[in-house]
Amino acid sequence: MTEPILAEHHPLDDLIRADRMPHIWCPGCGIGIAMRCYAQGILDSGLPVKDHVVVSGIGCSGRVAGYMNLDSYHTTHGRAIPFAMGIKLAKPELMVTVFSGDGDLVAIGGNHLIHAARRNIDVKVICINNFNFGMTGGQFGPTTPRGAIATTAPYGNFELPFNLPYLLAAAGANYIARWTTLHARQLKKSILEAFSKPGFTFIEVLAPCPIGFGKSNNINDGLEEMELYRDRCVMARQGEMNPEELEIDLREDKPILIGKFIDRDRPPFHPFMKGQS
């Protein structure tokens, strides 16, 4: 045998809408890797697929809801979290995951994000951070590093980006982690941990967007960005959160901290539950 054996189905095809493959994502885009980790996480969670629900907003990352073969909701831009909260309040037995992008969750949906964390609603957020609005053509947003080139910042972005783990820690989330799409094993494990952690959980996933962000910032393709993650990523010690160290700028030759930052047990939000004060 000098060739791989040709297959028609992938082992995870039951969990994705295989009839819609190949998906729309560009070559080297990282979203599919994170979606694969989520699909594997669902399989390994031990919960029946019918108990899992995925909610996305709008964007390339938001397409995930359309590609998962489970109850999925593709909502309006920025509103995945309030939508997910509604599902969770009506059907608390469901495992509700929000899978969306940095623009969707942190720009237009930023207020929903911090208040959901503050209330500690039992929703699992997987946030693809590709440092830009990929779908609409590479505009800068609240996660774009200062100085980075974007279609709407041809001379470099003037604004300071959000530091997502730090923001979510202050807002009150029970579980906060950051991985990259190179850390697929760790990401899947983290998704499983989030499933078993009551309350608001937030996993930031750094992912290549070679088309929207990479090419205008001297990262030529998905492979180069993955190689950069391998060179720079350093595991953080749990519980230690130095805001400066947590900042990310792919173009700077400094470590990118990854790992689990927060794992705590504040009471989750359920207004209909007796005894919650």
Next chain:
Amino acid sequence: MRVFDRQPLNIDKVHIPRGQVFLIPDRCKGCELCIHFCPEGVLETSSGMNVKGYHYPTIVSGKENSCIHCEFCALICSEFAIFTLAIPETTNGG
């Protein structure tokens, strides 16, 4: 057969898994992540093209039995295009 400077005590018990690579060529977008990150250098770009014109991966000649079923290629394939299955131990010539 591997040669060790110091022989591990449990060498007889350690089993190196073997994998068989499977591919759905028409899903591949030629990103080459699987090729680049395979720890055993099992994969290379094929000269063949799929329906969309992408060069999918193939196996390096001489590496037909080198896959250790670490599954990393499957983990980082954004396209659900490549995966491996373990070759059962009994049929594994070693």
